Amino acid sequence: MARLPDRGKATLVFVLAAGFALSPVFTGGFAGFRPDQFPIAQISPPVQPAGYAFALWGAIYLWLILGAGFGLVWRAGASDWERVRAPLIPSLGLGLFWIAVAQVHVLWATVMIWLMLAGALLALLRAPYRDRAWLEGPVGLYAGWLTAASCVALGLVLAGYGILSEQAAALLMLGLALAITLTVLVARPATFSFAFGVCWALFGVIIRNLETGNMPVILLCIAGLAATVLVTLRGWRALTRA
Numbered sequence: 001m002a003r004l005p006d007r008g009k010a011t012l013v014f015v016l017a018a019g020f021a022l023s024p025v026f027t028g029g030f031a032g033f034r035p036d037q038f039p040i041a042q043i044s045p046p047v048q049p050a051g052y053a054f055a056l057w058g059a060i061y062l063w064l065i066l067g068a069g070f071g072l073v074w075r076a077g078a079s080d081w082e083r084v085r086a087p088l089i090p091s092l093g094l095g096l097f098w099i100a101v102a103q104v105h106v107l108w109a110t111v112m113i114w115l116m117l118a119g120a121l122l123a124l125l126r127a128p129y130r131d132r133a134w135l136e137g138p139v140g141l142y143a144g145w146l147t148a149a150s151c152v153a154l155g156l157v158l159a160g161y162g163i164l165s166e167q168a169a170a171l172l173m174l175g176l177a178l179a180i181t182l183t184v185l186v187a188r189p190a191t192f193s194f195a196f197g198v199c200w201a202l203f204g205v206i207i208r209n210l211e212t213g214n215m216p217v218i219l220l221c222i223a224g225l226a227a228t229v230l231v232t233l234r235g236w237r238a239l240t241r242a
Contacts, residue, residue, distance in 0.1 A: 009085045010076040014068040016092035021061035027099040030054065033153075037106050038160025046217045047155035047170035049148070049204025056145055056200050063138035064092075070134040080128040084135060087126070091119030106160070110153040117146040121180075125188055137193045144197020147184070151177035152201075170217050174205065178224040182231055189235025195228050202228075 024030065031054045035041040042048075075081040094116045102109035120143035127136045155173030159166040181198045185191060202221045209217045 007072075007076040009082065009089065010068075010072040012089055013085050013092065014065070014072045016089060016096065017061075017064040017068040020092050020095045021065055023096055023099055024057070027103065030099045030102055033102065033106055033109075033156055038156065040160050040162055042156055042160050042166070044208070044212065045156055045159060045166055045170070046209050046212070046214050047152050047159070047166070047173055047205070048208060049152070049201050050207040052207075053201060053204030056141075056197070060138070060142050060145060060197075063141060067134045067138040070131070075131065075135075080130070081135065083126040084123045084128075084139065087119040087122035088139065089119075091116045091123065094119075106153075106157060110150075110157050113146065113150045113153050117143070117150045120146050121184060124184070124191065124194060127188075136191060140191045140193035141197045143184075144181075144194040144199075145201060146197075147180050147194075148177050148198055148201030151180075167214075167216070170205075171220060174202075174217065174220055174224065177201075178220075178227065181224070181228055185228065185231045185235060190232060190239050192232060192236075195232040199225055199228055 031051045032048055033042065035043045071078075071081050071085075094112050098109060098112050098116065101112060120139065124136070124139050124143045127139055129136070151173040154176075155169040158164045158169040158173070163169075164172065177198065181195070184194060188194070202224050206218050206221045209221075
């Protein structure tokens, strides 16, 4: 009987992951905010990745479902998985409604995605090193993409509401994304899926800015890619020597 609450949470994570994956079907999907959602139209904002980058959500959804299924069947009563589920549940719960909100209200969507990020990062930092492919892997990829996406959303708000110029908002928020990334990779060494999620977004930003030759943003992203790869590999070497 003592394991019923654990199995209940494991089941909830699986249901939320599946619902999260199905949310684009019922909302029409999401490939970035529309320009007309801001007081100052964001037609080609330098902070936002190229549209193809949003395809990563397909891998995120699938991996989260597979990981949640593994946890439900084989780790329902595991205390180390339980610590991850507690912050992951509210993050995925918000994710169920995020696209629907993002299509009508940028400010609330920005608040929501930062809350989703907070839950995802806490879940990742609590993840055990066992079952890396089933728990750390999907949660890390989810948290990595959200690290970039939350900063992109806030950058669009800063520019779209006239608080900063598009260029200043892009440089500031991409810098914040990199600071969060490197902090997480130091606290949680060799989290390859997290690093990949961030790098995928940064590469998308590079592709977007190649169209306009925006070298400050491109160079910042290249430096961010290099730093992320370096810190990730350094953490992996430290773990393998331990």
